[in-house]
Amino acid sequence: MSAATLVLDRVDKIYNVGGARPVHAVRAMSLELSPGEIGALLGSSGCGKTSTLRMVAGFEEVTHGSIALAGRPIQAEPPARRNVAMAFEGYSLYPPLTVRDNIAFALKSQRIDAAQVERRVAEVAALLEIEDILGRHPSSLSGGQQQRAGLARALVRDAALHLLDEPMGQLEPRLRAVLRGRLKHYIKERGLTVVLVTHDQTEANALADRIAVMEDGELQQFATPATLRDRPANRFVGAFIGEPPMNLLPAEARAEGQGVVFDLSRDARLSYAPGEVTAPVRDVVLERGRVIIGVRPHAIRLSDAGFSARIVANQWIGDQSHVAASFSGGSVVVVQHERVAARSGERIGLAVEARDLHVFDADSGVAVAHGEAPA
Amino acid sequence: MQHQSTFERVLRGVLIALVLVFFMFPIVWILLMSFQTNEQILRIPPSLLFEPTLENYRALITGRLETHAGTLDIRFMQNLWNSLILSVFSVALALVLGVPAAYAFARFRFRLGEDIAFTLLSFRFAPPLLVLLPLTLYFQDLGLSDTYVGLVWVYQLICLPLILWIVRGYFEDMSPDIEHAYRTAGHGWLTTFRRISIPLTAPGIAAAGLLAFIFAWNNFIFALVLASADKQPVTVGALAFVTASGIQYGQIAAAIVLSITPTLALALYAQRYLVEGLSLGAVKG
Known part of the structure; x- marks a missing residue:
């Protein structure tokens, strides 16, 4: 058979x-x-x-x-x-x-x-x-x-x-x-x-x-x-799929004009201009308010456009840098394919493109949106 | 072990010899006694030099013992035969009942399972006399006293727990996935039990069977109380050699030699099989 x-x-x-x-x-x-x-x-x-x-x-x-x-x-x-x-x-x-x-x-x-x-x-x-x-x-x-x-x-x-x-x-x-x-x-x-x-x-x-x-x-x-x-x-x-695991950050989503801002803590936020976040995603995210943002370590960029964090550990593991950093809203792991020069204790700026965002409901954990489309 | 001085080797040889003498001496002495007459045995000091006689064996086999006090009927061959029947049938019945039961206890969790298994085991540590008195009465009512069937039944108190518990351990050691593999290959439960479970635990089943046989063979008290002369095994039959006119040492020795022969032969035969089985299943999983 x-x-x-x-x-x-x-x-x-x-x-x-x-x-x-x-x-x-x-x-x-x-x-x-x-x-x-x-x-x-x-x-x-x-x-x-x-x-x-x-x-x-x-x-x-x-x-x-x-x-x-x-x-x-x-x-x-x-x-x-x-x-x-x-x-x-x-x-x-x-x-x-x-x-x-x-x-x-x-x-x-x-x-x-x-x-x-x-x-x-x-x-x-x-x-x-x-x-x-x-x-x-x-x-x-x-x-x-x-x-x-x-x-x-x-x-x-x-x-x-x-x-x-x-x-x-x-x-x-x-x-x-x-x-x-x-x-x-x-x-x-x-x-x-x-x-x-x-x-x-x-x-x-x-x-x-x-x-x-x-x-x-x-x-x-x-x-x-x-x-x-x-x-x-x-x-x-x-969080289960992928290595190192996805960063999960609690956040409060609010509208800012036609854009969207995710408040990660009192002084850390990710803000997106109108057009960066698509309209359907903006709608579902704002409807939830309290959400959890998921970002893969590979998707975090070193940039002053986002929020600032203090480096806890920085390791070059042969072909990539694994950087652990903490900020007022929690801690994140960042993976970069080129060597990151900053040492432990120094501050770095971290940013995430809108298309790399995963948004989950804060209570149920069910996905709300991935990148440019609602879940 | 390579760097052993001559002294160590000699010492080891002496110690092994001592242990051997200690354990083998009674057996050798019995063997020697079985070829002597009562007078030669009771001679003081005892002598290793004697004229061997087959008189003891002849008396046992013919069943007639001539002494200076007269002739004595002994039913040793009948006793030996009884021992064989009782032990073989007891072990066979215990295997038929005990191996599937052991499998059930090893593989399935069921209500009161552990309690039942432990109750069966407890038969082994209850003193036989505890059950003998009521048993005697019941057996007389049921017409089972002084029958092979009745004795084989009572012998299950000895054999069944032994086989159940030893074989259960072997089944538990065997991965159920070996059976599962066989079952997914298109075989039913019973075929799997027959073709996989039993052959793979065969060394354990043989060991348990052998042990049960020895215990059954050596049993004395059940047969003493529940069997009359024509159903008695050798253990009870040996009492006949203690006569009013004295103890027949020569015949006792010969009887012992004859009665340990079947067990010894079985053990030697099974030993070969056990080793073979063990080398097959030496590495589990």
Whole structure:
């Protein structure tokens, strides 16, 4: 069977239902993945991403809601009948079998002919650079080798859906970087539908077509990497995506003639002339009044046009300057691609272009506007 | 270890020899006794030089013991057979019941699960006499006293907790994701249990089974109270050698040698299997 659509409809996972301390691990999670699409579940540990994956695989019961694969509800089906392949975070290879037999295992039990099994195992082994360990047993392998063997065992299968739980966590950085590209090519070439669980943004960005950012059991936003970066749905996503994290500054927005002023504190403000901020953005921002401004560290310019701050730390980290500065309204991190000469204790002027502004509601944290358009 | 002086090596050899003598001496002495007559055994001072006789073994195997006080019927072979039946069936039943139960306790959290598991374990530290008196009465009512079925049932008090708790630990050590991997590859729950869970914990199951067998084999008190002569295992049967006309040391020694043979053989056989199993699962995860 070929790749299929995965639909999660308001899925809830509550551990210890009816017990003394029920844990609501996943809340009303809805998302849809098209055939051949790679979706990543991204979040810190305990955000519910692995629980979601295990519900799709069938190792955890779905408390409420439904999961459909290729239009067929599967939440009540046993794992064997869901037609999914999974790579486990703990590898979970069969200890008595060699790596080759581990990878070929599912194919052999589907009665695929030996020559084809051999060819497909060789193909996936070449992809993951494990040809030299095919004859060995899992107990003699390093964590990285076991992880790749486990990944190969999942990728080699024809399944409607492939689930990859932290598939590269144990690999060294160079290999990880190389494999990401190749893995994506392999997946796209075969048109596999993939759900990837990771806490590594770089991995999610590099592999996934769309990323589901999760926090505290709730889906925050499910969008392409570019959308997550440019139009985060709320302040959590804004701060979570990107390194160093987005600066979040509480501000009071008010009109000044046809322009807009954001008061960050008594003596720090960002003011924009008429035309700098588009009319629709001006309207929604002024309607809110109290907002939180999000600015990416890379988007802050050194300029006397904005507000002044005192440098707390200034580090050149090889290819960019990381400057931490504090002012009466809080502190900011600025990243510059050229070396910043100023020392700690000195004052610098900071400014932000209107198109680099993200504005969030002060209470709910929901995005109000991004750059030139309302959210 | 490379830089060891001659003195250290000699000292180590002597110490190992001492330990070996300490532990092996009683066994060797029993073996020697089993080839001597009662007179030779009771000779003072004892001598290592004697004319070996197979008389003791002959008496045990034929079941007739000729002494100067007359002939004595001994049913040693019947006892040995009883021991074998009781131990084998007890362990088999305990494995059939205990392994799935151990799996359930290891994998699923259910209401009162821990309490049930602990209650089963507590059978191991309750003194047998605590349950024997009521059991005797019940068994007489149920017609179970002096039957193999009844004894095998009571032997579950010995075997079941042992197997349950040891095997549970092995199941807990095995990552459930190995089973999950097998299940996503298109296999049902039961097949997974049979093809993955059991083979991967086989060394543990074998160890628990062996231990349970030894405990069952060595049991004395349950069989003493609940079984009559024709169902008695060797442990109880050995009492027959303490006769009014004296203790038959030679036959006792021969009986001991015969009765430890099956356990020893089983242990040696299983040991090979255990080592093999352990080397397969040596590195987990």
